[in-house]
Amino acid sequence: MRDNTLKYLLVMPAVVIVFATAIWPLIQSFRYSLFQGRLTRPGFPQGYIGFENYTWAVSQEPAFWNSVIVTGVYTLLTVALTVLLSLGLALLLVPGGRFRMSIQTILILPFAMSPALIGVSFRFMFNPEFGLFDAFFGLLIPPLADISWLSDPILAFAVCVMADVWGWIPFLTLVLIGGLAAVPSETIEAAQVDGAGGWQVFRDITLPQLAPVLAVVIILKSIFSLKTFDQVYMLTNGGPGTATQTLSHYVYFNGLKYGQLGYAASVAWLMVIPMIFLTYAYAKLVFRKAQQ
Amino acid sequence: MASIRLKNITKRWGDFVAVDNQSLDIEDQEFLVLLGPSGCGKTTTMRMIAGLEEPTEGEVWIGDRMVNDELPKDRDVAMVFQNYGLYPHMSVFDNIAYPLKIRKSAPKARIPELVRKAADRVELLQFLERRPRELSGGQRQRVALARAIVREPQAFLMDEPLSNLDAKLRVTMRAELKHLSHELQITTVYVTHDQIEAMTLADRIGVMNDGRIRQLGTPDEIYNDPANIFVADFIGSPSMNLIQGAVDRNCFVTAGGQQLTETPASDLDRAVLGVRAEDIAVVRLGSTDVDARVYAAENTGENVVLTLQLGEQRITCKEDRYLKFSINERIGLRFDSSKTYLFEPDSGARIRQ
Amino acid sequence: MRTATRRKFWRTVQTLIIVIAAAVMIVPIVWIFMAAFKSHVDVYQLKLLFKPTLANFAAVFAEPYKLGDKLINSTIVATVTVVIAIPVATLASYSFSRFRLRGETTMLVMILATQFVPAVVIVLPFFVMFRDVGLLDTRTGLVLVNLAIVMPFAIWMIKGFIDGIPIDTEEAALVDGSTRMQVIRNIVLPMAAPGLITSGIFCFIIAWNEFLFALIITNKDAVTLPIGLALFKAEEGDLWNLLSAAGIIIMLPMFVLALIIRKHFVQGMTMGAVR
Numbered sequence: 001m002r003d004n005t006l007k008y009l010l011v012m013p014a015v016v017i018v019f020a021t022a023i024w025p026l027i028q029s030f031r032y033s034l035f036q037g038r039l040t041r042p043g044f045p046q047g048y049i050g051f052e053n054y055t056w057a058v059s060q061e062p063a064f065w066n067s068v069i070v071t072g073v074y075t076l077l078t079v080a081l082t083v084l085l086s087l088g089l090a091l092l093l094v095p096g097g098r099f100r101m102s103i104q105t106i107l108i109l110p111f112a113m114s115p116a117l118i119g120v121s122f123r124f125m126f127n128p129e130f131g132l133f134d135a136f137f138g139l140l141i142p143p144l145a146d147i148s149w150l151s152d153p154i155l156a157f158a159v160c161v162m163a164d165v166w167g168w169i170p171f172l173t174l175v176l177i178g179g180l181a182a183v184p185s186e187t188i189e190a191a192q193v194d195g196a197g198g199w200q201v202f203r204d205i206t207l208p209q210l211a212p213v214l215a216v217v218i219i220l221k222s223i224f225s226l227k228t229f230d231q232v233y234m235l236t237n238g239g240p241g242t243a244t245q246t247l248s249h250y251v252y253f254n255g256l257k258y259g260q261l262g263y264a265a266s267v268a269w270l271m272v273i274p275m276i277f278l279t280y281a282y283a284k285l286v287f288r289k290a291q292q
Numbered sequence: 293m294a295s296i297r298l299k300n301i302t303k304r305w306g307d308f309v310a311v312d313n314q315s316l317d318i319e320d321q322e323f324l325v326l327l328g329p330s331g332c333g334k335t336t337t338m339r340m341i342a343g344l345e346e347p348t349e350g351e352v353w354i355g356d357r358m359v360n361d362e363l364p365k366d367r368d369v370a371m372v373f374q375n376y377g378l379y380p381h382m383s384v385f386d387n388i389a390y391p392l393k394i395r396k397s398a399p400k401a402r403i404p405e406l407v408r409k410a411a412d413r414v415e416l417l418q419f420l421e422r423r424p425r426e427l428s429g430g431q432r433q434r435v436a437l438a439r440a441i442v443r444e445p446q447a448f449l450m451d452e453p454l455s456n457l458d459a460k461l462r463v464t465m466r467a468e469l470k471h472l473s474h475e476l477q478i479t480t481v482y483v484t485h486d487q488i489e490a491m492t493l494a495d496r497i498g499v500m501n502d503g504r505i506r507q508l509g510t511p512d513e514i515y516n517d518p519a520n521i522f523v524a525d526f527i528g529s530p531s532m533n534l535i536q537g538a539v540d541r542n543c544f545v546t547a548g549g550q551q552l553t554e555t556p557a558s559d560l561d562r563a564v565l566g567v568r569a570e571d572i573a574v575v576r577l578g579s580t581d582v583d584a585r586v587y588a589a590e591n592t593g594e595n596v597v598l599t600l601q602l603g604e605q606r607i608t609c610k611e612d613r614y615l616k617f618s619i620n621e622r623i624g625l626r627f628d629s630s631k632t633y634l635f636e637p638d639s640g641a642r643i644r645q
Numbered sequence: 646m647r648t649a650t651r652r653k654f655w656r657t658v659q660t661l662i663i664v665i666a667a668a669v670m671i672v673p674i675v676w677i678f679m680a681a682f683k684s685h686v687d688v689y690q691l692k693l694l695f696k697p698t699l700a701n702f703a704a705v706f707a708e709p710y711k712l713g714d715k716l717i718n719s720t721i722v723a724t725v726t727v728v729i730a731i732p733v734a735t736l737a738s739y740s741f742s743r744f745r746l747r748g749e750t751t752m753l754v755m756i757l758a759t760q761f762v763p764a765v766v767i768v769l770p771f772f773v774m775f776r777d778v779g780l781l782d783t784r785t786g787l788v789l790v791n792l793a794i795v796m797p798f799a800i801w802m803i804k805g806f807i808d809g810i811p812i813d814t815e816e817a818a819l820v821d822g823s824t825r826m827q828v829i830r831n832i833v834l835p836m837a838a839p840g841l842i843t844s845g846i847f848c849f850i851i852a853w854n855e856f857l858f859a860l861i862i863t864n865k866d867a868v869t870l871p872i873g874l875a876l877f878k879a880e881e882g883d884l885w886n887l888l889s890a891a892g893i894i895i896m897l898p899m900f901v902l903a904l905i906i907r908k909h910f911v912q913g914m915t916m917g918a919v920r
Contacts (some may be wrong), residue, residue, distance in 0.1 A: 029770055106670065
């Protein structure tokens with residue numbers, strides 16, 4: 001067979017699977033979002049209402065805006081903390097050597113953990129009676145001893161953020177170590193010979209060369225933060241009240257617990273909008289890299 | 293074994309023309325070298341013969357078959373790649389045996405014998421069980437050669453086969469290749485940017501630039517009778533001096549007014565005189581009409597390479613290594629009119645009289 | 646002299662920070678490991694010394710939790726997902742890597758983008774469809790949705806590996822007499838094998854840890870391990886010793902797999918964007 005035919009046959013099964021399992025449901029979801037779409041009633045989806053679900057969410061639902069704010073703050077905090085802490089750790093670990101290499105190996109473990117399990121673990125760690133982290137924080141900051149972390153809106157949110165950051169630091173650190181290792185040592189040595197100190201070398205040489213990797217990392221982390229579900233579900237299940245209800249959780253609750261599938265689909269599609277921008281930025285970076 | 297014919301082939305990628313309406317007849321058993329700078333289209337030409345690229349226009353013939361629609365596997369050519377293209381997960385033996393096995397061209401029982409024969413030819417017999425990564429660069433190159441000669445293909449195609457080797461090994465392998473091609477007598481197309489390889493190996497050389505063969509001829513013709521400025525400039529080290537000037541009353545005159553040499557050509561307002569560094573003789577100042585100043589003198593051990601200021605231009609010339617020159621010294625030069633070439637400055641074409 | 650002391654001081658500080666960071670990362674995991682071997686009573690105290698017991702593991706596999714069923718479900722779902730995804734993705738990646746296809750960039754970007762779509766968006770139609778055709782709470786249904794997550798990963802990751810294989814070798818095989826399919830079988834597959842294994846393990850981990858889809862489309866028969874964790878939230882509170890034992894069963898195999906592919910871990914996750 002000629003390559004010109006074969007090359008399309010080779011991609012066909014994959015394209016069909018991706019279309020059937022991802023693109024078709026995406027389109028279908030959009031269709032649902034234009035209907036009243038009660039899961040419990042027969043003949044789903046029923047009651048075409050155009051974009052009313054969208055306008056309803058935006059104008060009539062404080063709970064939606066609550067989730068937007070929760071997700072937004074959550075994303076900002078987790079991205080900033082994870083990136084900064086990982087960068088610091090990567091800088092500490094990059095010189096190599098046996099000790100540092102073994103630490104790098106350990107770092108792989110938390111990332112292989114299921115996010116749901118991370119959620120459970122953190123509930124365990126912050127248990128007011130026998131949680132390890134609870135005891136530790138209580139020791140450092142006495143007013144926090146024996147506090148019921150997950151019953152307090154702000155502290156519960158903080159624990160969610162901590163769990164997320166804890167789960168992502170290892171991976172981002174490893175990526176950044178890879179990025180730092182790619183900065184040619186000659187340029188750093190040249191800067192040192194030219195008289196730059198440690199901080200100046202980092203600011204003027206390392207950071208600019210690390211920028212593309214940092215950009216990729218920030219975009220990736222933002223995407224995953226925006227769609228957080230597993231940990232929050234296991235850790236707080238959105239509570240107390242709706243203090244930690246992320247958008248994914250909000251969609252899950254409305255769509256599958258309350259059966260308002262049409263409405264849930266519209267909110268889900270509102271989530272897609274920031275994703276489109278982030279994915280576009282990510283794809284640009286990836287393809288620019290590929291063309292080099 | 294077969295001749296190879298290219299009939300008006302063109303290869304375009306979008307607006308980029310890699311090979312431009314080129315025809316070429318390669319005779320049976322001929323060793324033809326395609327020589328040129330990178331990006332000149334020489335490798336693309338070879339890949340079209342192998343079937344790894346499809347020509348945009350034109351026909352490729354191997355023997356009496358038009359092979360445009362044949363897959364590489366059906367063209368019955370063997371190819372040696374610049375990076376060897378060895379199968380890293382197979383032993384040397386299996387690498388060499390692969391073409392025989394996949395083609396089923398030899399009975400299974402004969403394969404070991406054929407492989408050993410090919411390996412013996414390139415002195416690899418003791419390495420048959422090794423993996424490619426356990427071999428040196430030169431040995432890997434030999435495996436690639438053995439894989440090509442294990443069957444008797446219609447033609448060999450070699451894409452810069454020596455360019456990944458270090459300078460010393462390249463000289464040895466060049467001689468081995470020369471010997472091998474003499475023994476095998478199989479039509480060979482050989483692509484290189486190294487003029488020494490081209491000069492030493494080729495029956496004929498095609499000098500390529502911008503997707504066209506600029507001159508096709510024996511090494512002797514290419515060196516001593518260049519058809520245009522490109523070939524004159526590309527062949528030879530140091531490259532040929534190209535002096536701007538004019539022809540006035542059967543004499544070549546530089547822009548600065550110095551009369552360099554006689555020439556049979558009729559008067560021209562603008563012309564380029566080509567002369568190789570070894571064909572310029574240094575003489576006592578005043579004994580000829582040419583007066584130059586030494587810009588730099590470099591002793592290479594073998595001889596002295598002089599860079600001379602001739603009016604507004606700089607030229608190089610090679611002199612006997614025992615001669616001593618000092619910078620800024622003024623000297624006279626003599627040109628041998630039988631060893632100078634006259635070119636048209638715009639088209640680059642040779643002016644012959 | 647003074648700079649030498651200062652340097653030594655900084656080196657100590659650095660080592661200290663690294664140790665603390667490593668401790669923060671590792672202690673919760675160790676803590677769970679310890680809790681899994683603690684008796685019910687010991688869990689509720691911050692004790693380092695305790696009498697280890699295997700009772701928790703016996704309990705999670707027994708009635709009413711029957712974690713064994715979940716373990717089987719997880720293993721089957723993740724395995725079948727990988728067995729479908731890797732060959733299909735390999736063929737596609739080869740084509741994307743070696744040929745120019747019409748609409749290639751569009752296809753690749755689409756595939757990349759589906760990776761980033763929130764799972765809640767695509768789970769809704771799956772739920773409705775599975776309800777209609779009776780695939781709710783089946784392993785088949787889970788495999789289908791897992792493919793949605795795993796395929797884009799696999800395609801991009803394997804493409805990265807194939808891009809790294811020099812094309813010379815394949816062309817040599819073509820000239821030596823192979824068809825394109827023979828090239829893929831005899832040359833590309835053996836050379837890409839480490840990459841394919843890495844990608845397979847990667848996809849296995851993703852499918853194994855998948856939570857949202859399993860939460861929504863399973864409730865009894867096809868429940869996987871991560872969902873099984875919810876079983877241990879009893880009326881009287883969380884059963885931490887049992888949760889920890891279940892947690893070990895979920896994470897230990899993944900730790901082993903992650904360590905096997907350690908070298909390629911980072912590269913795989915970013916799909917060639919960082920190299």
